[in-house]
Structures are given as C-alpha cells and as structure tokens.
Amino acid sequence: MPTRFFDTYTREVREFVPLNPPNVSIYTCGPTVYSRAHIGNFRAYIFEDLLQRHLESRGYRVHRVMNLTDVDDKTIRGAREANVSLEEYTKPFKKAFFEDLETLRLKRADEFPAATESRYIARMIEMISQLRARDLAYQAEDKSVYFRIKKFPNYGKLAHLNLDELRPSGRVRTDEYEKENIGDFALWKAWDKEDGEVGWDSPWGHGRPGWHIECSAMATALLGDEVDIHCGGVDNIFPHHEAEIAQSEGCTGKKFVRYWLHCAHLLVDNQKMSKSLGNFYTLPDVTGKGYSGRELRYALLRVHYRVPLNFTWTGMEEARQALARIDEWRQRLAEVTGSQRQSNNIIQPRDDFSRALDDDLNISAALGYLFEVIRQTNRALDADELGADSARFWLDWWEKVNRVLAVDEVTSVALPKEIELLANQRTEARLAKNWRASDQLRDELSARGWDVRDTKEGQKITRRAGIQP
RNA sequence: GGCGGGGUAGCCAAGUGGUAAGGUCGCGGUCUGCAAAACCGCUAUUCGCGGGUUCGAUUCCCGCCCCCGCCUCCA
Numbered sequence: 001m002p003t004r005f006f007d008t009y010t011r012e013v014r015e016f017v018p019l020n021p022p023n024v025s026i027y028t029c030g031p032t033v034y035s036r037a038h039i040g041n042f043r044a045y046i047f048e049d050l051l052q053r054h055l056e057s058r059g060y061r062v063h064r065v066m067n068l069t070d071v072d073d074k075t076i077r078g079a080r081e082a083n084v085s086l087e088e089y090t091k092p093f094k095k096a097f098f099e100d101l102e103t104l105r106l107k108r109a110d111e112f113p114a115a116t117e118s119r120y121i122a123r124m125i126e127m128i129s130q131l132r133a134r135d136l137a138y139q140a141e142d143k144s145v146y147f148r149i150k151k152f153p154n155y156g157k158l159a160h161l162n163l164d165e166l167r168p169s170g171r172v173r174t175d176e177y178e179k180e181n182i183g184d185f186a187l188w189k190a191w192d193k194e195d196g197e198v199g200w201d202s203p204w205g206h207g208r209p210g211w212h213i214e215c216s217a218m219a220t221a222l223l224g225d226e227v228d229i230h231c232g233g234v235d236n237i238f239p240h241h242e243a244e245i246a247q248s249e250g251c252t253g254k255k256f257v258r259y260w261l262h263c264a265h266l267l268v269d270n271q272k273m274s275k276s277l278g279n280f281y282t283l284p285d286v287t288g289k290g291y292s293g294r295e296l297r298y299a300l301l302r303v304h305y306r307v308p309l310n311f312t313w314t315g316m317e318e319a320r321q322a323l324a325r326i327d328e329w330r331q332r333l334a335e336v337t338g339s340q341r342q343s344n345n346i347i348q349p350r351d352d353f354s355r356a357l358d359d360d361l362n363i364s365a366a367l368g369y370l371f372e373v374i375r376q377t378n379r380a381l382d383a384d385e386l387g388a389d390s391a392r393f394w395l396d397w398w399e400k401v402n403r404v405l406a407v408d409e410v411t412s413v414a415l416p417k418e419i420e421l422l423a424n425q426r427t428e429a430r431l432a433k434n435w436r437a438s439d440q441l442r443d444e445l446s447a448r449g450w451d452v453r454d455t456k457e458g459q460k461i462t463r464r465a466g467i468q469p
Numbered sequence: 470g471g472c473g474g475g476g477u478a479g480c481c482a483a484g485u486g487g488u489a490a491g492g493u494c495g496c497g498g499u500c501u502g503c504a505a506a507a508c509c510g511c512u513a514u515u516c517g518c519g520g521g522u523u524c525g526a527u528u529c530c531c532g533c534c535c536c537c538g539c540c541u542c543c544a
Binding site: 008011028029030031032037038040041042043044045047048072073074159160161162182183184185211231232233234235236237238239240242243262263264265266267270271272273274275276302303304306307308309310312314315317318319321322324325328329332356362363364365367368369370371372375378379381382383430433435438439442451452453454455460 | 471472473474475480481482483484490491492493494500501502503504505506507508509536537538539540541542543544
C-alpha cells in the first residue's frame with residue numbers, strides 16, 4: 001500500500017508522490033517567539049515529527065524547514081513593554097523553544113529561518129516587488145502594501161471560503177480603511193511610532209513585513225518554488241496558508257504546495273487551548289507535575305492528528321502506564337538475548353505498524369499492532385518459549401518502530417548509596433525468609449520512590465515514574 | 470449564516486457492507502511467602518437520534534440533535 005495523506009486542498013486522502021523522490025521537502029509553520037510555546041503548539045510539532053520520521057522510515061530523504069516568527073505585533077509590543085530590543089526580547093523564547101523540542105524528542109528541522117534575518121527580509125521585499133509589478137499588490141494611502149485578493153481567483157480555495165459571504169467576526173481591524181477590499185492582507189506594514197526601533201527600509205518606505213509573506217519567502221528561498229508538504233494547525237488554514245498560496249503562486253506561477261496537512265487542536269475542557277483564552281499549559285507546567293517529556297510526547301502522539309485531542313491528567317497517567325508496559329517488555333527481551341534459550345514459538349511479524357502509518361498516519365492502529373506484539377511476545381516469554389534469536393529479532397523490530405515513535409527510555413539510573421544499602425538489607429532479609437523485614441524495607445524503598453519487584457533472578461529496583469531525583 | 474472536524478465501553482481510541490483492534494481503569498484467576506510485573510478471563514447484543522437502501526448498516530443514503538474549530542492575531 002502506498003503512503004497516503006489527507007490533503008486539505010482537495011479534501012481527500014491522496015497517494016503521496018513527491019516531486020523529486022526520494023527527496024521530500026516539508027515546510028512547517030513554527031512558533032511566534034513572543035512567549036513560551038504551549039503544549040497545544042507542540043501537538044502540531046509532534047505530528048510533524050511523526051510525519052517526518054515515518055517518511056524517513058519509508059526511505060524518503062526529508063528536508064524540513066521550520067520558521068521562527070520573531071517580528072510581529074506581539075513581539076514588538078512585548079519588547080516595548082519590557083523596554084528591551086526586539087532581539088533581546090525574543091532570544092529567551094527562542095532558547096526555550098529549542099529546549100522544549102529536545103525534551104519532547106522532536107527532530108530538529110534542517111533549517112530554522114527567522115523572519116528578521118536580512119536575507120529573508122530581502123527576499124520578502126523582492127517578492128512584494130514582483131507582486132506589485134503584476135498588479136497583485138498595491139500601496140495604500142497609509143503607505144502599507146496590501147495583496148489584492150480580487151486579482152487572485154484561487155484565493156479562498158484552500159479554506160473553501162466564499163469571500164463574498166464572509167461574516168465580520170469582530171476581529172477585522174476597522175482602522176484599515178485604506179484597503180480596497182476588506183480581505184486584502186498586508187504584505188508590508190508601514191512604520192508606526194509603536195514600532196520604535198523595529199523596521200527596515202524598502203521601496204515603499206520604512207516598515208516591516210506582514211506575517212504571511214515571511215513564510216512564502218522562507219519556504220521558496222530554502223525549498224524552491226514547489227514544496228511537497230506544508231503543515232500547520234487547522235487555524236492556519238485561513239487566512240495564513242491561503243495568503244501563502246496567493247503570494248507564492250502570485251510570484252512563481254507554479255503550484256506552491258503539493259500536499260497540505262493540518263493538525264486538529266489540542267483542547268482543554270473540550271475547548272481549544274490558546275494563549276488568548278488563558279487555558280494553556282507549557283511544557284514546564286507538565287514536567288513540573290512530574291511527567292517526563294516522553295510521557296507528554298506519547299500522550300500527544302497517540303491520537304490521530306486530524307482528531308481534536310482533549311488534554312487531561314488522566315490521559316497523562318494512561319500514557320505513563322502504556323510506556324511502562326513498553327519499557328518492561330523491552331527489558332525482558334533484552335535479558336533473553338543473553339540467554340541460551342531456544343525459540344519454539346515463532347511469532348510471525350507483520351508490517352502492520354508501518355502500513356497503518358502509511359494510511360494518513362493512523363497512529364492508533366499502529367500502536368494497536370505494537371501492543372499486540374507485546375502481548376504475544378510476553379506470553380511466549382512467560383512460557384519460556386521465546387529464545388535469544390527471537391528476542392533479538394523483536395528488539396530490532398522495536399528499534400525500527402522506536403525510530404518513528406521516539407519514546408524509548410534510554411537512561412538507566414544508578415542506585416543511590418542509601419537505596420542500594422536498603423536493597424542489600426532486603427536481599428539478606430529475604431535469604432533469611434524474614435518476610436516482615438523484607439516487606440518493611442520494600443515499603444521504605446517505595447516511600448522513597450523506588451519500586452521493588454521480586455523475580456526468579458532476585459529483586460529488581462526501578463525508580464517510579466514521576467518521581468524527581 | 471458559510472466552511473471544516475468530531476459524537477464507538479468508566480476514560481482514551483481504531484475500524485469494516487457480514488456482525489466491534491488496542492491502550493487505560495476496575496473485577497476474578499495463574500504466578501508469588503505477600504506483593505509487583507506478565508499472562509488468562511470478565512467488562513459495548515452495540516457504535517449520538519430517527520428514517521431509508523440491503524439477506525445483512527456502526528459502516529452507504531436522507532433528515533435531525535449535540536460538542537469543537539475557522540470565517541483576516543492563532544499550531
């Protein structure tokens with residue numbers, strides 16, 4: 001079965017055929033660095049990470065770009081209020097963003113272009129000039145330059161909006177009287193005293209780029225006129241991605257994006273998680289409650305990207321338990337690889353994991369197969385029917401699966417001195433069949449955050465998830 | 470109002486025109502000195518509601534209800 005994705009533009013699941021296989025270009029809208037990204041933002045990035053990893057597992061060579069929006073109304077306002085330069089203001093948020101990426105095990109994009117980099121400002125100016133030359137843009141009385149949507153017949157096609165029927169939502173800025181059409185969007189915003197030091201010279205005067213043009217400029221500059229996949233949250237469909245199409249195709253005359261993939265929102269109490277509603281959590285909010293990055297990663301990863309996902313602490317707990325199950329299974333397999341045990345119960349592997357992901361990233365079905373494998377192999381392990389060769393096979397299989405999921409627990413923590421002491425005491429108590437002392441020591445270890453399990457090979461001690469060292 | 474997404478067990482969630490994957494929780498069992506982990510069994514006669522098509526519908530068609538999002542800041 002070929003890889004297939006749901007394309008927002010055509011509203012159908014389509015076979016994925018990149019322009020230049022095996023190369024795949026992906027452009028993903030990144031964060032606006034005016035505050036710390038919330039976990040709803042990261043749901044989108046985790047989805048994009050899964051997309052990239054799956055494509056790579058299928059042999060594609062992915063070139064991915066994620067932009068950083070470091071100049072817009074909010075960053076300018078933030079800098080002004082903090083009384084620092086724009087650059088100083090956005091720097092810590094950029095840093096935090098990269099830290100969060102690492103915590104969530106997100107593969108870094110190949111490039112993270114920032115809107116304020118001079119080469120991209122130059123590219124934006126170049127594109128706006130082209131659009132003006134083609135009459136697709138005009139400078140209004142307020143000196144700002146706007147895109148003339150009436151001249152671009154496909155405008156509205158991605159969102160399936162009939163522009164004549166747009167209902168004013170109250171968010172339309174009523175002070176933009178100068179525009180020819182209410183739907184025309186800014187390509188270049190004329191300098192305003194609120195902008196302070198922020199601004200660049202352009203053929204239309206001092207000012208700054210509009211939000212949409214930066215993505216068109218960076219995408220085409222780094223990936224060419226045609227991009228295989230463009231991703232983002234559903235809230236970016238309109239107007240942002242619609243505008244990107246208009247700008248890019250207005251300049252190049254070529255189909256800008258072959259596949260549009262959009263991620264549904266992360267909800268809190270069944271409402272969209274957003275900064276403006278104030279109902280959001282950042283990654284530190286989650287890790288502060290004792291959850292690890294991989295637990296959050298799993299919690300956000302396990303639901304199909306086009307389905308709204310309600311974030312709950314119960315969900316985090318479910319993720320933790322599921323991961324513990326995987327960890328335990330992996331550990332058991334690893335132990336058997338060193339044994340002389342023979343296999344007499346061959347479990348036939350199937351390609352169901354990757355095939356599920358081929359089907360528009362059907363992660364639930366993929367995980368369903370993973371847990372089926374876990375149950376079957378555990379059963380064989382219980383029956384002493386799974387040998388070293390088979391264990392190695394399934395560990396290899398898991399490695400491939402984990403290259404896509406990236407949820408493996410890698411660190412094994414050394415026992416602290418006092419824990420080791422208690423553990424040794426317990427071993428002795430058990431040899432003496434002093435169950436009372438043994439149980440007391442187990443309780444003691446548990447109270448300190450260490451779980452004890454007795455096995456044929458002796459007691460095993462692991463740090464309980466969620467306990468900070 | 471327009472355009473989308475969703476409604477499947479306590480919770481999360483796949484899925485197919487042929488009789489409901491998986492995770493989590495709970496209960497019972499095997500194992501264990503007791504636990505834990507693992508495994509086994511149980512937990513949706515039923516897939517928002519009402520019609521229709523069909524031998525058969527959760528799946529297709531029609532109508533309706535509810536939730537969420539977008540409609541020019543937004544992942």
